[in-house]
Structures are given as structure tokens and as C-alpha cells.
Amino acid sequence: MDLLSACWMIRSLDQAVSSISLDSDNNLIAGGWDGQIKKWDSDGDLQWVQNLPDRISEIVFHNKKIIVASGLHIVCLNSDSGAVEWQKPLEGSADSLLVKNEQIYATSSVYDIEHNDFLESAIWSFDLLGEHNWVTKIDERPWFILSSEEQVIVGLGRPKSGWAQVLPDGKIVNHSLPTDSPVMCGVKAVTGVLFGHADGTITSPSEIQNRFSHSIESITTIADIVITCLEGGDLMAYNELTELKWSSAGFPITCQSIGFTISDTTTHWSTRWSGVEGSLEVRNLSDGAIIAQSPISQTRCMTSNQSRVALGSEEGNIHVWQNEMFERRLTSSHDLATDASSERNILKERLRALRDK
Numbered sequence: 001m002d003l004l005s006a007c008w009m010i011r012s013l014d015q016a017v018s019s020i021s022l023d024s025d026n027n028l029i030a031g032g033w034d035g036q037i038k039k040w041d042s043d044g045d046l047q048w049v050q051n052l053p054d055r056i057s058e059i060v061f062h063n064k065k066i067i068v069a070s071g072l073h074i075v076c077l078n079s080d081s082g083a084v085e086w087q088k089p090l091e092g093s094a095d096s097l098l099v100k101n102e103q104i105y106a107t108s109s110v111y112d113i114e115h116n117d118f119l120e121s122a123i124w125s126f127d128l129l130g131e132h133n134w135v136t137k138i139d140e141r142p143w144f145i146l147s148s149e150e151q152v153i154v155g156l157g158r159p160k161s162g163w164a165q166v167l168p169d170g171k172i173v174n175h176s177l178p179t180d181s182p183v184m185c186g187v188k189a190v191t192g193v194l195f196g197h198a199d200g201t202i203t204s205p206s207e208i209q210n211r212f213s214h215s216i217e218s219i220t221t222i223a224d225i226v227i228t229c230l231e232g233g234d235l236m237a238y239n240e241l242t243e244l245k246w247s248s249a250g251f252p253i254t255c256q257s258i259g260f261t262i263s264d265t266t267t268h269w270s271t272r273w274s275g276v277e278g279s280l281e282v283r284n285l286s287d288g289a290i291i292a293q294s295p296i297s298q299t300r301c302m303t304s305n306q307s308r309v310a311l312g313s314e315e316g317n318i319h320v321w322q323n324e325m326f327e328r329r330l331t332s333s334h335d336l337a338t339d340a341s342s343e344r345n346i347l348k349e350r351l352r353a354l355r356d357k
Contacts, residue, residue, distance in 0.1 A: 003294035006329040008322035009044040017312025020301045021059040031056020048082030062099045069094035086130030096145045107142040134170035144186045155183035178208045187219040229253040246288025255302040259309045260323035271299040
């Protein structure tokens with residue numbers, strides 16, 4: 001099946017897509033490298049366009065607000081109109097966002113080109129009206145921020161590494177991990193938070209869960225399955241007993257996500273980029289078998305929910321797949337392949353009969 005022809009809709013920004021997200025009503029919001037942001041409703045109709053100061057690196061939702069990281073700023077938009085309600089500058093690039101208990105947490109970092117490293121980072125707090133509550137400066141870059149139960153957690157890079165709990169008043173409580181390798185990514189799993197490290201280790205707060213040969217670039221999880229992307233292009237899936245379920249090697253992976261379920265099969269979506277060409281792969285999550293794959297332009301952002309999967313490309317295109325339509329196209333494709341195979345078998349039988357005369 002040609003995945004691109006099976007799209008439920010294709011839309012476009014006027015620039016490369018840098019961030020994309022679906023809200024709880026299946027409205028689609030996409031932001032670009034030059035700051036443009038658009039919203040389409042659940043039927044695919046364009047609702048509004050807004051232009052912000054710089055690259056959109058993250059999009060989060062809260063009630064009727066869309067809060068985005070845009071270059072050096074945090075910006076709050078009205079979800080219905082796209083109007084800017086407030087905009088606040090940070091010191092350094094705005095990286096990650098989280099809303100918890102009516103408080104917006106944001107991380108920022110300052111990168112030094114000469115030293116090829118991050119010099120200083122910070123965690124900020126604002127209320128929903130944009131009033132600044134506090135800022136806490138740290139030496140380590142927080143590579144992610146997430147909420148787990150009542151805690152706000154960040155994973156830290158060098159020099160301290162480990163993880164930190166961010167208290168509502170801005171105080172930081174540092175915690176070590178079973179390895180002192182810098183944390184590169186993290187995810188909230190059924191059993192708690194998992195941390196991916198630069199040395200290929202995946203840890204929980206108390207123990208090493210798994211170890212691989214290359215740095216962990218991303219982790220996603222559902223039920224008892226953990227899927228991790230390694231530096232270099234390996235895609236690995238293991239269960240809660242850390243037994244390898246399946247793996248796939250190839251060009252570096254640019255993004256991955258657990259997709260919708262079709263015919264009781266949960267799908268996993270990933271994109272790769274060779275430096276020249278890209279590919280999109282859809283798998284059966286349980287065994288890693290390829291369901292469909294297609295060439296695709298370079299893609300750096302992906303989002304999904306129980307009914308849709310959306311990708312944003314460097315060319316500015318946004319491809320969206322819907323579960324029911326995807327399953328119909330897949331079934332139709334299989335039926336056509338079966339019919340073609342049957343016709344070939346009939347032709348072979350006729351040829352054999354002619355040779356036997």
C-alpha cells in the first residue's frame with residue numbers, strides 16, 4: 001500500500017514543520033521553523049493562521065489556551081481565534097513546556113557555539129495569565145520535563161546528570177540514577193519514569209532496566225512494551241522482563257510514535273532519513289512486522305492519538321492518517337494483491353497445460 005495515497009488529509013505550512021500536535025477534539029495545530037502556526041479543525045478545515053517570533057519547538061494545550069515555545073519566548077494563544085493573549089521572553093531558547101496545577105513550567109538553555117556546549121539552563125514558572133512566578137538557574141540542560149503523579153521531573157545532562165524534582169516554589173531536589181551517564185530522554189511508563197542515557201542505558205529511578213550499544217535518542221511505551229531508538233538507526237522493542245521482542249536496523253530514525261489500532265493490531269510509526277532520502281515505516285507493535293512502508297521527505301515531528309497519526313515534513317507538508325480509512329485502504333490493497341496472485345497462478349496453470357500437450 002502506498003502510505004501517502006492513503007492519507008486522510010494533506011495540508012501545508014509556508015515553511016518547514018518543526019512541531020505538530022492533536023488536541024482532545026482532534027483539532028490539528030502545526031508550527032514552523034520561521035514561527036508560523038496554523039490550526040485545522042477535526043474535519044480538516046483551516047481555522048486560523050498566526051505568525052510568531054521564531055521556530056515553534058513545542059505545543060501544549062490547557063482548556064481554551066494553546067501554549068507554545070517560540071524561539072526565545074513562551075507564547076499563549078487563544079485556541080478559538082489564534083489571537084496572542086500574552087508573550088514572555090526567556091533567557092536562551094525555550095525548549096520544553098508543561099502545565100500542572102494551573103502553573104506553566106518552561107525550560108530554557110543557552111548554547112555557546114565556540115564551546116559547542118550548553119552554558120546555562122533555567123526552569124521558569126508562569127501562571128495562566130502570563131505572570132512570572134519564579135526562575136531557577138541550573139548548570140545542566142534539562143533534556144525533558146514531564147509530570148509523574150504529583151511530581152514535576154526533569155532529566156539532566158552534564159555535569160550533574162541524574163534527575164531533579166521541581167517543587168512548586170522553584171526549588172530543585174536532585175536525585176542520582178544507577179548510571180552517571182547524562183540523561184538524553186525520558187518517558188512516563190506504567191511502572192514509573194524511564195530515563196534514556198548517552199551510554200545506551202535505560203534506567204528507572206532505582207535500577208538499570210536495559211542496556212544497549214548506542215546512545216538512547218528516544219523512548220516510547222505502551223502497556224508492557226518499551227520501544228527505543230538508538231543513535232545510528234536501531235529500533236528496539238522489549239517487554240517488562242527486558243526480553244527483546246523485535247528490532248530493526250536502518251538509517252537514523254528522525255521520529256517515532258505508537259499509532260492507532262486496526263483489527264486489534266496496535267501500530268508503531270517511524271521515519272528514517274539517510275541524508276538524501278527518507279522512509280516511513282508502519283509496523284505491528286507486537287512483533288515488529290512491517291504493515292506498510294513508503295518513501296517520504298525528511299520528517300522531524302510526529303503526533304498520534306487513538307484515531308489519527310500526523311507527520312510534519314521539511315517541505316512544509318502535513319500528512320494525516322485516520323484509522324478507519326487506513327484500515328479500508330490496507331484491506332483493499334491486500335485484496336488487490338490476492339487477486340493479482342490468483343491471476344498469476346491461473347496463468348501458470350494454463351502455461352503448464354500448454355507445455356504438456
